[in-house]
Amino acid sequence: MRHHRALALLMCLVCWIASAGISAAYADDAPTAAEGAADHGSNSAVEQRLNDAALAGNNAWMLTSAALVLFMTAPGLAFFYSGLVRRKNVLGVMMQCLFLMGLMTVIWGLWGYSLAFGGGEGFLGSLIGNFDYAFMNNVKMQNGVAPITVLDNLPDLSFMVFQGMFFIITPALICGAFAERMKFSTMVVFSILWGTFVYCPLAHWVWGGGLLAFGEEGALAGGALDFAGGTVVHISSGVSALLCAILIGRRLGFGHDDMRPHNLTYTAMGAAMLWVGWFGFNAGSAGASNSLAANAFVVTHFSAAAGAIAWAGMEWITRRQASILGTASGAVAGLVCITPASGFVQPMPALVIGLAGGVVCFFACSKLKAKFGYDDSLDAFGVHGVGGTVGAILTGVFATKHVNPDYADGMFYDLQGGTTLMIGQVVAVIVTVVFSLVVTFVILKVLDMAMGLRVSQEEETQGLDLSQHGEEGYIVS
Amino acid sequence: MKKVEAIVRHFKLEDVKNALTEQGIHGMTVSEVRGFGRQKGHTEMYRGTEYTVDFVPKVKIEVICSDDNLQRVVDTVLKSAQTGQIGDGKIFVHDLHDSIRIRTGETGEDAL
Numbered sequence: 211m212r213h214h215r216a217l218a219l220l221m222c223l224v225c226w227i228a229s230a231g232i233s234a235a236y237a238d239d240a241p242t243a244a245e246g247a248a249d250h251g252s253n254s255a256v257e258q259r260l261n262d263a264a265l266a267g268n269n270a271w272m273l274t275s276a277a278l279v280l281f282m283t284a285p286g287l288a289f290f291y292s293g294l295v296r297r298k299n300v301l302g303v304m305m306q307c308l309f310l311m312g313l314m315t316v317i318w319g320l321w322g323y324s325l326a327f328g329g330g331e332g333f334l335g336s337l338i339g340n341f342d343y344a345f346m347n348n349v350k351m352q353n354g355v356a357p358i359t360v361l362d363n364l365p366d367l368s369f370m371v372f373q374g375m376f377f378i379i380t381p382a383l384i385c386g387a388f389a390e391r392m393k394f395s396t397m398v399v400f401s402i403l404w405g406t407f408v409y410c411p412l413a414h415w416v417w418g419g420g421l422l423a424f425g426e427e428g429a430l431a432g433g434a435l436d437f438a439g440g441t442v443v444h445i446s447s448g449v450s451a452l453l454c455a456i457l458i459g460r461r462l463g464f465g466h467d468d469m470r471p472h473n474l475t476y477t478a479m480g481a482a483m484l485w486v487g488w489f490g491f492n493a494g495s496a497g498a499s500n501s502l503a504a505n506a507f508v509v510t511h512f513s514a515a516a517g518a519i520a521w522a523g524m525e526w527i528t529r530r531q532a533s534i535l536g537t538a539s540g541a542v543a544g545l546v547c548i549t550p551a552s553g554f555v556q557p558m559p560a561l562v563i564g565l566a567g568g569v570v571c572f573f574a575c576s577k578l579k580a581k582f583g584y585d586d587s588l589d590a591f592g593v594h595g596v597g598g599t600v601g602a603i604l605t606g607v608f609a610t611k612h613v614n615p616d617y618a619d620g621m622f623y624d625l626q627g628g629t630t631l632m633i634g635q636v637v638a639v640i641v642t643v644v645f646s647l648v649v650t651f652v653i654l655k656v657l658d659m660a661m662g663l664r665v666s667q668e669e670e671t672q673g674l675d676l677s678q679h680g681e682e683g684y685i686v687s
Numbered sequence: 688m689k690k691v692e693a694i695v696r697h698f699k700l701e702d703v704k705n706a707l708t709e710q711g712i713h714g715m716t717v718s719e720v721r722g723f724g725r726q727k728g729h730t731e732m733y734r735g736t737e738y739t740v741d742f743v744p745k746v747k748i749e750v751i752c753s754d755d756n757l758q759r760v761v762d763t764v765l766k767s768a769q770t771g772q773i774g775d776g777k778i779f780v781h782d783l784h785d786s787i788r789i790r791t792g793e794t795g796e797d798a799l
Contacts, residue, residue, distance in 0.1 A: 470731065529732060579735070592734075
């Protein structure tokens, strides 16, 4: 698909150069503009220039996108989450986000990138990447042998660092489930293990040409469409978060103590930051500054908008007041839902996807959680696990070749072909859920025995800020 | 000497202060407090979880006055803080043993 875009960009540039004339410097390489344009296929110098121009555009957008995705973890998620806890734990949550920016980046550089995107032969190669890129070996400054070879005209380093930002935010999302009671040291080891043994394989399966990659030979049920990480990021972190919440247990005083969010102004601003950062997350997943990126940008925005008003609307109907927490949560739910679909659906279906995300996640957070009584403190599962699943399914409904001709039509456009795609989507969801649950379970059990998951009752009552970090969030004199 | 403790609504604080100042009271202590009396609290909802908030925020004003001035102070607070709705607050009057101005060491009513 990216070939087509690059080619289109190439053609546009050729026309532009032909009509606008050429610079003196350009004339050094190409005898005349007309010749260069008319016969560009055989003129490698012209082609080189055009590639350079394409690279400049792509690289600018991808580096910007990488920064935007980092911005999602902190300040975005750090604000969004920390506003929802009690004031004695505000630093504990911010610390988890900020610390993971450091920790996961180091892991990504050392072995994470290689395990996710490294090549590999045979069955093992379809399960996990090899060590070709470990310690940043073979990751070039130039447009080189990027594992995702469809990314023309983009330096390997840009692709690597963009993907690295996803590696940061995914475990950070899980922190919402065990907020206010997880031991910091255990959280650190958990994130290293989870990133290595859950995230890296999943990223490899979906984006690295492995088990779940659409149209890949040997993919399960034909593979699934996941443009920007609905399964890899949101379903994986969401269901792992649910398991964490259950295994760690409820917070002391759950259902009894006053556990109201201590500062919803943080949460509102954090949600807005996530909304902005998500443009990098989804539109950057086009891997280029092209029309597909524009589509992803627009549908991301539309879905967030629809999600925000859908959740607020549900509150309006059920309790006659729309809340800012509901609006913020709805926007995030819409963003989660559109993530797998953003490179495959058109704007109007995006409104439907956002609406569905807002409504379904509203029920997941308010009714489902209350019914089963688990303490997913900040609704990491209710928003990311549930929203990611809704998004994966709706991608199978609304995907269209009008947006992405290289992939497939969903059930809405082609019932027969779309059903095949839908089976692939459902299988991918099930595989992701089962795999994440099993590996997360093993990691948590081992850590529980080795170092304990939870702080002591005394420390929990005191708050994580003081007991884990020896600091206080608010010193107002 | 008496200490008058008035617990009033936030938006009445400015009125009470101005009225007391007009009556020649030139000192008071104000603090944010929470509590409940006849005024019921309210419920808040966060992502479907309901919390009952029993403690209603109010402002506590503390004024020290001479015995002679007591009635005037109480009347002034009563008049300026009243809306007639439940939740207007309360006034408590205490006997005060002594007061001392730290700067000069003056005591009793001279220190007010």
